[in-house]
Amino acid sequence: MFAFIIRRLLQSLIVMLAVAFISFSLFNFVGDPVNNMVGQEATAEQREALRVQLGLNDPFPIQFARFIGNAVQGDFGVSYRLSRPVSDVIATRLPATLELVFVAAVLALVIGLPLGVYTGLHRHGFGSKVLLTLSLIGISLPTFLIGIMLILIFAVWLGWLPSFGRGDTVQIGWWSTNFLTVAGWKSIIMPAVTLCLFQLTLIMRLVRAEMMEVLRTDYIKFARARGLSNRAVHFGHALKNTMVPVITITGLQIGSLIAFAIITETVFQWPGMGLLFLQAIQFADIPVMAAYLCLVAFIFVVINLMVDLLYYAVDPRLRVERSGGGH
Amino acid sequence: MTDSTDDIIVTRSLWFRFADGLRRFFDGDVFYSFRHSPVIMVAFAVTVLYFLLAFLAPWVAPHNTYDVMTLNLMDGFKPPVWEAGGDPRFLLGTDDQGRDVLSTIMFGARVSLTVGFLSVLLAMVLGIVLGMVAGYVGGKTDAIIMRIADVQLSFPAILIVLLIDGFTRSVLPRGVHEQLALVVLVLSIAFANWVQFARTVRGSCLVEKNKEYVQAARVIGLHPALIMLRHVLPNVMGPILVIATLGLASAVLTEATLSFLGVGVPPTEPSLGTLINVGSDYLFSGSWWITIFPGAALAVLVLAVNLLGDWLRDALNPKLR
Numbered sequence: 102m103f104a105f106i107i108r109r110l111l112q113s114l115i116v117m118l119a120v121a122f123i124s125f126s127l128f129n130f131v132g133d134p135v136n137n138m139v140g141q142e143a144t145a146e147q148r149e150a151l152r153v154q155l156g157l158n159d160p161f162p163i164q165f166a167r168f169i170g171n172a173v174q175g176d177f178g179v180s181y182r183l184s185r186p187v188s189d190v191i192a193t194r195l196p197a198t199l200e201l202v203f204v205a206a207v208l209a210l211v212i213g214l215p216l217g218v219y220t221g222l223h224r225h226g227f228g229s230k231v232l233l234t235l236s237l238i239g240i241s242l243p244t245f246l247i248g249i250m251l252i253l254i255f256a257v258w259l260g261w262l263p264s265f266g267r268g269d270t271v272q273i274g275w276w277s278t279n280f281l282t283v284a285g286w287k288s289i290i291m292p293a294v295t296l297c298l299f300q301l302t303l304i305m306r307l308v309r310a311e312m313m314e315v316l317r318t319d320y321i322k323f324a325r326a327r328g329l330s331n332r333a334v335h336f337g338h339a340l341k342n343t344m345v346p347v348i349t350i351t352g353l354q355i356g357s358l359i360a361f362a363i364i365t366e367t368v369f370q371w372p373g374m375g376l377l378f379l380q381a382i383q384f385a386d387i388p389v390m391a392a393y394l395c396l397v398a399f400i401f402v403v404i405n406l407m408v409d410l411l412y413y414a415v416d417p418r419l420r421v422e423r424s425g426g427g428h
Numbered sequence: 429m430t431d432s433t434d435d436i437i438v439t440r441s442l443w444f445r446f447a448d449g450l451r452r453f454f455d456g457d458v459f460y461s462f463r464h465s466p467v468i469m470v471a472f473a474v475t476v477l478y479f480l481l482a483f484l485a486p487w488v489a490p491h492n493t494y495d496v497m498t499l500n501l502m503d504g505f506k507p508p509v510w511e512a513g514g515d516p517r518f519l520l521g522t523d524d525q526g527r528d529v530l531s532t533i534m535f536g537a538r539v540s541l542t543v544g545f546l547s548v549l550l551a552m553v554l555g556i557v558l559g560m561v562a563g564y565v566g567g568k569t570d571a572i573i574m575r576i577a578d579v580q581l582s583f584p585a586i587l588i589v590l591l592i593d594g595f596t597r598s599v600l601p602r603g604v605h606e607q608l609a610l611v612v613l614v615l616s617i618a619f620a621n622w623v624q625f626a627r628t629v630r631g632s633c634l635v636e637k638n639k640e641y642v643q644a645a646r647v648i649g650l651h652p653a654l655i656m657l658r659h660v661l662p663n664v665m666g667p668i669l670v671i672a673t674l675g676l677a678s679a680v681l682t683e684a685t686l687s688f689l690g691v692g693v694p695p696t697e698p699s700l701g702t703l704i705n706v707g708s709d710y711l712f713s714g715s716w717w718i719t720i721f722p723g724a725a726l727a728v729l730v731l732a733v734n735l736l737g738d739w740l741r742d743a744l745n746p747k748l749r
Binding site (some may be wrong): 116119127148237238240241242243244245249250252253257298318351357360361363364365368378381383385387390394397400401405408428 | 432457579581582583584586590591593595596598677681684687688689690691701704708711712714716719720725727730734735738746
C-alpha cells in the first residue's frame with residue numbers, strides 16, 4: 102500500500118513537471134517576454150537591464166527552477182490582456198467554475214445513478230429502451246447546441262431563466278457564491294444542466310452495464326436462493342459491487358467537467374476560468390494560458406490520485422492482491 | 429505472346445480475387461447483421477448522403493454561398509418556407525447576409541467532414557505506427573510511448589486541441605495563422621486522438637506477435653516492418669475500423685466545438701460549428717432557423733456515424749455473436 106502511494110505520487114510529480122515544462126516553454130519560446138513589457142522606444146540598455154533583472158540571461162535549468170518556484174507560490178506574472186496579476190484574475194474566476202462543476206457533478210450522479218440502476222434491472226422494459234435511445238441522442242448532441250436550445254426555450258421563448266451571467270452573487274471573503282440568492286440559483290440551472298448531460302448519460306450507461314454484469318454472477322444467484330428481498334439483492338449486493346468503476350469514471354469525469362466548462366461558460370457567458378482561458382487563447386495571453394494549464398493539470402493529478410486511493414477504501418480485494426497479505 | 433497470356437491470367441486472377449472477396453463479404457456475418465438491422469441501414473444511408481452532399485455541394489446546393497455576387501442583403505432573415513414570410517427560393521430560410529441556410533449547411537458539412545476525415549486518417553496512421561513500434565519492439569520504447577499515451581489520455585481531447593491552437597496562435601503571426609488554420613486544426617485533432625489507436629494496436633500486436641505465422645515470417649527473414657504491415661496489420665484492422673468510425677464522429681464534434689468557440693476554422697470557410705456560432709447571435713431576435721438547422725444537421729450526422737460505429741463494434745466482435 103505504502104509503496105503504491107509513493108509510486109503514484111512520483112508519477113503525479115512527473116506529470117506536473119512535464120506540464121510545468123510546457124508552460125515554461127510557452128513563456129520562453131513564444132515571443133520575447135521583454136518586448137511584451139517595455140514600449141517601442143526602450144533603448145537596448147534598458148532592455149538588457151530588464152533581461153538581467155528578469156534573469157533571462159541565466160542558464161536554462163536555473164530559469165526553469167525559478168519558474169517552478171514562482172508557480173508553486175501561485176505567481177504566474179501579469180496578464181498581457183488585463184494587466185493584472187494572473188493569480189488575482191484566477192482567484193476571482195475560480196469560484197464560478199468550481200460551483201458550476203460541483204452542481205453539474207451532483208446532478209449527473211444523483212440522476213444518472215438511479216437511471217442506470219433502473220435500466221440495468223429492467224433491461225427489456227419500455228422505459229429502459231426510451232432512456233437508452235435518449236442517452237445515445239444525448240451523446241451525439243454537442244454541448245454547445247444543448248445550451249443554445251435551452252436558451253432558446255427557457256430564456257427566449259418562455260422567459261423563465263436568465264440566458265447569461267451568474268445573476269446575484271454573495272461575497273464571502275474572496276469567494277463569491279451563487280448559492281445564497283434566488284437569482285444566483287436561477288442562473289446556475291441552465292449551465293449546470295448543459296454541463297451535466299454528457300456525464301449523466303455516461304454514468305447511466307456505465308451503471309447499467311455494470312449492473313447487468315454483476316446480476317449474472319453466482320453470488321447474486323446465491324443471495325436470491327437465500328430468499329433475500331429484491332431490494333437487499335439489488336442495492337445491498339449488486340449495486341455495491343458496481344461502485345469501483347463508477348467511482349473511477351465519476352472522479353475522472355470531474356476533471357473533464359472542468360475542461361468542458363470552457364464550452365458551457367462560453368455559451369452562457371459564465372464568468373469562470375474556462376471563459377478566461379478561451380479569451381487568453383484568442384489574445385495569445387500566455388501568462389493566463391500557462392497558469393490555467395498548470396492549475397487544471399494540478400486538479401487532474403489530484404483527482405486521479407484520489408480516485409486511485411479511493412479504490413483501496415472501496416474494494417478490499419485490491420488491498421489483499423497488491424500487498425500479498427498484511428499491509 | 430507469352431506476355432499477353434500472362435497478363436490475362438494476372439488480370440483474371442485479380443478479378444477472381446476481387447469477386448471472391450466481394451462474395452465472401454456479402455455472405456459474411458457483418459453483412460448479415462447489416463441486412464437485419466433497419467436502424468443501421470438508415471444510419472449508413474444518412475452517412476453516405478452526407479458525404480455525397482458535402483462533396484457535391486458546389487454542384488447540388490441551390491445557391492453558391494461563396495459567390496458574393498449572388499447575395500442580396502434584402503433577402504436576409506427570411507424564415508423557412510412553411511413559416512409566414514418564407515420565400516420559396518430558400519427552403520430553410522436565410523441568414524443575416526441573405527445566404528440560403530440549406531446551401532450554407534451543405535458547404536459547412538463539406539468543411540466539417542473534410543477536417544474530421546483527414547484528422548482521423550492522420551490519427552490512425554500515427555496511432556498504428558506508434559502502437560506497432562511499442563508492441564513489437566517492447567522494452568523501453570514501449571514504456572516511453574505508453575507513458576506518454578497514459579498522460580495524454582488523462583486530459584480531455586478538447587483541452588489538448590485548444591492548447592495546441594493557442595500555442596500556434598501565439599507562435600505564428602496573425603495572417604499566417606488564418607491561412608494555416610485548417611491545417612493546424614487537422615493536426616491538433618489528430619494529435620489529440622492517436623492514443624486510442626496506439627493502445628488498441630499495441631494490445632493486438634502483443635497478442636499476434638507470438639503466434640506461429642509471425643514466427644514463421646520471422647524465420648524466413650522478413651524485415652520486422654514488413655511483418656508488421658503485411659501480416660499483423662490486416663489481423664488488427666477490425667478494432668481499428670471501429671475506433672476510426674467512432675473517432676470520425678468525435679472529430680467532427682471537436683471541430684464543431686472549436687469553431688463554435690471561435691478558434692477553429694476561419695470565418696471565410698464556415699463549418700457547421702461556425703454556422704451555429706454565427707446564428708446564435710440572432711437567437712434573441714427570433715431568427716432561430718439560422719442556428720437550429722445547422723445544429724440539427726450536425727447532430728444527425730454525428731448520431732448516424734456513432735450508430736454505425738457502435739454497430740460495427742458489435743458486428744466485428746465474435747464474442748457477442
